[in-house]
Amino acid sequence: MNKPLSVFIFEHDYYDIKMKTNIIxxxxxxxxxxxxxxxxxxxxxxGEHLLIVSTDRLSAFDxxxxxxxxxxxxxxxxxxxxxxxxxSSIFPNHLVSTDxxxxxxxxxxxxxxxxxxxxxxxxAEVIPMEAIVRGYISGSGWNDYLTTxxxxxxxxxxxLVESQKLPEPIFxxxxxxxIGLHDENISMADAEKITDRDTMETIGKATIKIYNAASEFAxxxxxxxxxxxxxxxxxxxxxxxxxxxxxxxxxRFWSSEKYEPGKxxxxxDKQFVRxxxxxxxxxxxxxxxxxxxxxxxxxxxxxxxxxxxLTGETVEE
Numbered sequence: 001m002n003k004p005l006s007v008f009i010f011e012h013d014y015y016d017i018k019m020k021t022n023i024i025x026x027x028x029x030x031x032x033x034x035x036x037x038x039x040x041x042x043x044x045x046x047g048e049h050l051l052i053v054s055t056d057r058l059s060a061f062d063x064x065x066x067x068x069x070x071x072x073x074x075x076x077x078x079x080x081x082x083x084x085x086x087x088s089s090i091f092p093n094h095l096v097s098t099d100x101x102x103x104x105x106x107x108x109x110x111x112x113x114x115x116x117x118x119x120x121x122x123x124a125e126v127i128p129m130e131a132i133v134r135g136y137i138s139g140s141g142w143n144d145y146l147t148t149x150x151x152x153x154x155x156x157x158x159x160l161v162e163s164q165k166l167p168e169p170i171f172x173x174x175x176x177x178x179i180g181l182h183d184e185n186i187s188m189a190d191a192e193k194i195t196d197r198d199t200m201e202t203i204g205k206a207t208i209k210i211y212n213a214a215s216e217f218a219x220x221x222x223x224x225x226x227x228x229x230x231x232x233x234x235x236x237x238x239x240x241x242x243x244x245x246x247x248x249x250x251x252r253f254w255s256s257e258k259y260e261p262g263k264x265x266x267x268x269d270k271q272f273v274r275x276x277x278x279x280x281x282x283x284x285x286x287x288x289x290x291x292x293x294x295x296x297x298x299x300x301x302x303x304x305x306x307x308x309x310l311t312g313e314t315v316e317e
Contacts, residue, residue: 023056023068027113031106039064040076040249046104046120049096053118054244058299060273061284067291069270073117074315075303076247080119082311083214083245090213091206093241094121094233116316124233124242129194130174131203132185133211136165136226138252138265141172144185153187161262163226163254169211171204174229202239203232214246221309223268224259226252248303268306272299 026042028034033045039059044051054076056068077098084095097103097120100111107114134141134151141151142162149156152172160166173191175184192200207230215225228251231243244250248269258266276295277284308314 023070024073024113024117025055025057025068027053027055027110029107029110029113031109040073046107048123049104049120050123051103051107051114051118052121052243053114055117058270058273059249060270060277060288061282063284063286063288065273065288065291067296069296069303070300071315072300072303075307076244076249077117077119078313078315079247079307079310080244082313083247084241086217087210087213087241087245090209091241092238093245094124094235096120096122121242122235122240124235124240126231126233126242127195127199127203127239128176129191129231130176130229131207131232132172132174132227132229133169133207134166134172134227135169135211135215136163136224136252136254138163138226140185141227152185153189163259163263163265164261169208169215171207173200173203176231199239206232206239206241210241210245218253218310219256222256223306223309224254224256226254226265228252248306253306268302268309270299272302 026037029044032051034042035045035050036043039062040055040057042053042055044053054073056070056072058065058069058072081095081098084093087093098118100107100114100118103114103118103120137145137151137156137160144151145156145160149158151170152174154170154172157167173186173188175186188200188204210230211225211228214228218225225246228246230241230245230250232239233242234240251269252265252271253268254265255268273291273295276291277289280289282289304315
């Protein structure tokens with residue numbers, strides 16, 4: 001095979017992804033100190049820095065699926081790097097390098113597993129809050145609006161329809177739940193109890209600014225960024241961006257050509273999995289159901305597709 005697997009997938013009606021790729025659900029590096037396993041990422045202490053490894057795990061409704069999504073970890077890493085580079089002049093972030101050649105010596109023996117799915121980052125103290133910005137009304141924001149005509153305490157115009165573009169993007173923080181629990185939208189006043197007013201104002205302004213710049217660029221690629229969530233941390237007394245940025249896991253990506261307000265939109269993200277789980281009346285509690293191979297492959301294609309559209313890149317063989 002001379003072409004990247006992503007191109008091969010799109011050119012064939014059927015391709016057994018699971019048999020042809022190495023899906024990584026969990027990493028184990030004895031020479032490195034494991035600090036945490038998140039819903040998707042394994043985080044290691046790499047001395048001066050942290051090592052964040054994006055696995056192929058997928059979380060839906062805050063439940064980790066038992067099966068992985070081929071290429072997902074690579075897509076998340078590539079897209080995050082793209083956006084961290086793109087927004088670095090707008091707001092500082094934690095990215096040091098995604099090149100395994102730059103990683104500490106203790107990482108070298110694990111290069112094959114780390115390549116294309118890991119980031120060396122600054123050791124920031126994470127602020128335990130999701131910084132969400134919404135340019136369109138969808139998801140939990142739409143549900144809140146139907147009940148209260150508000151999102152995170154922000155009063156919105158009457159008569160909005162699902163997926164409608166908001167007059168201006170809004171910053172709507174939420175809790176950052178532990179694995180197995182659900183995030184909840186909170187007001188700015190509640191968010192200030194997690195950190196402080198000055199930090200929240202900094203985060204709110206940065207989130208909107210980053211979203212506006214990214215949304216404008218994405219539209220030139222035929223993609224609407226309906227909403228996205230970011231995370232921030234404190235590094236050397238300054239607020240910086242951490243975790244991932246504007247990926248299919250943290251954002252709703254819609255096709256600008258297919259966009260039609262008044263209904264739910266087809267997404268490039270894991271919404272395809274969520275829709276399947278809703279169709280089988282999944283109770284949003286562990287254990288997860290077995291995902292059909294068709295759902296796994298279609299989700300992988302969506303991740304690969306948005307990577308190509310946004311960055312012009314594919315995953316490597």
